[in-house]
Amino acid sequence: MTDVTPATRGPEADRDGGAVSDTDLLAERFEEQRQRLRSVARRMLGSGAEADDAVQDTWLRLSRADVDGIENLPGWLTTTVGRVCLDRLGSSAVRHERPTDVAADESTTAAAGEADPEREAMLTESVGRALDVVLRTLGPTERLVFVLHDMFAVSFDELAPVVDRSPAAVRQIASRARRRVQGGSPAPEADRARQRGVVQAFLAASREGRFDDLLALLDPHVVLRSDAAAVRMGGAGEARGSATVADFFSGKAQGAVPAFVDGAPGAVVLVDGRTRLVLSFVVTDRILGIEVVADPDQIAGLDLIVG
Template identity: 70%
Template sequence: MHDADLLARRFEEHRPRLRAVAHRMLGSGSEAEDAVQDTWLRLSRADADRIDNLGGWLTTTVGRVCLDRLRARTARPEQPWDADEGEPGPTEGEPVDPEREAVRTESVGRALLVVLDTLAPTERFVFVLHDMFAVSFDEIASVVDRSPAAVRQIASRARRRVQLGGPVRETDPARQRQVVEAFLAASREGRFDDLVTLLDPHVVLRADPAGVGLGARAETRGSAAVAGFFNGRAQGAVPAYVDAAPGAVVVVDGQVRIVLTFVVTDRIIAIEAVADPEHIAALDLATGDPAAR
């Protein structure tokens, strides 16, 4: 097969996810399709042989395209959302993408689109890519030209604004905390099957360089692999709120050494392990309910 044909075929495999990202960013099916097409044009002009992670490159690129469109929209205000459109669905004959279906289980619908419209373009970009599509803060930081710590703060601010916008998620914070606590208990007790059940089949575990230095892999994908990593571990992990979202911390000699953040829909779709002291210091950590503080 010709290289161009192979590249086009690989792009089509990622199209459903890219369309889902663009729709969440732009709120319009037609604009989302245009953004995906722009992403293909950028890929066709790039040196694909130098792209190590095509899926990650495409996700951040479509996000960058959408961010540019949002900024242009801010300079020239117009009605951003297609009021009668629902979530983008598969076209006739298009295979169902499991990763996309996992994202769709969040069922945020029109209510979240309205709330997202209140966010600044950079806030929306960070929130959508990290909280909905599990893109790491390091990858996002390179796009918005901010430090990972600054991107964390942007995500935290956006998350709080979304939460204040009303009950737009089927998975509320209380349910998310229950899932995280169940995961930690299963990890400590070595209940591998329970861990797999709590994890989305396409879950992603990412560790920062400091975490890699402690023995973790930079990225682990799939419920079996992530469950295998945590099986019998988390002995020192306790539930906590990280930037007002359910997470966990590992405390050694009175100091937080590792922070775990979770992205939860009906199951856990992403986990990030942070061990860098400077990054940890930039996080808002609480072992109680932040609403009670």
């Protein structure tokens, strides 16, 4: 998605010599929150590309809102990006929310006071890919409540209108989601070795054009996403379903070698010793998602270990 956030300028003056406009000041305040908002969206949607789109949708909503009526801009942005993500998850045919059963309430301790954005960002980044896999087992509402409350300290009262539930019901949803996350986290080393085996088998089947083996390794609802740079190199912007993704990869991945991408099994394509493509995988027993990155700036920000 094209970045539509207005370019920010320094506070001294605009190019006509006048004071910086209200729009520029609002854009500057938004940019201060962008990384945190992307962290929320990344945990909700499981894709960096979709997270960026959700953040831009949040900017569009802010640009149309009555800013004077917003008392807590960081809080407003956090709940708004959560609502955007919930809308995206709800409209997706890939994951459907399961009905919410009434569960026994469980005491929780909400973070008091205003959250520290730097602490939130560090916490989110430290959770790791294992949590991403577990979050995908939650329904959209459960995922939203867990991410916003347990990871970003949004209160139940603030979450209630976002998910159209009472604060007491939101507390119950958070309790159930928390139990499922705590009980479902895989053992990191064993899980990483198993995931690496799945990725290596996928790359071998891709190179050798073994379509049936690719189908067996892909989840029926697998989603393939590529950034704009990868699309220009012949990649698919987005493809859904095991047959479509298997057909796309069959006979390809000739230059791909296994790698760890941000600590998780993946692959890279090297040209003249330089990384041209990075493939990130979301893996449980099969591959749920593949994200292809070719943008040099994004690649530079990834932690890559080849081999």
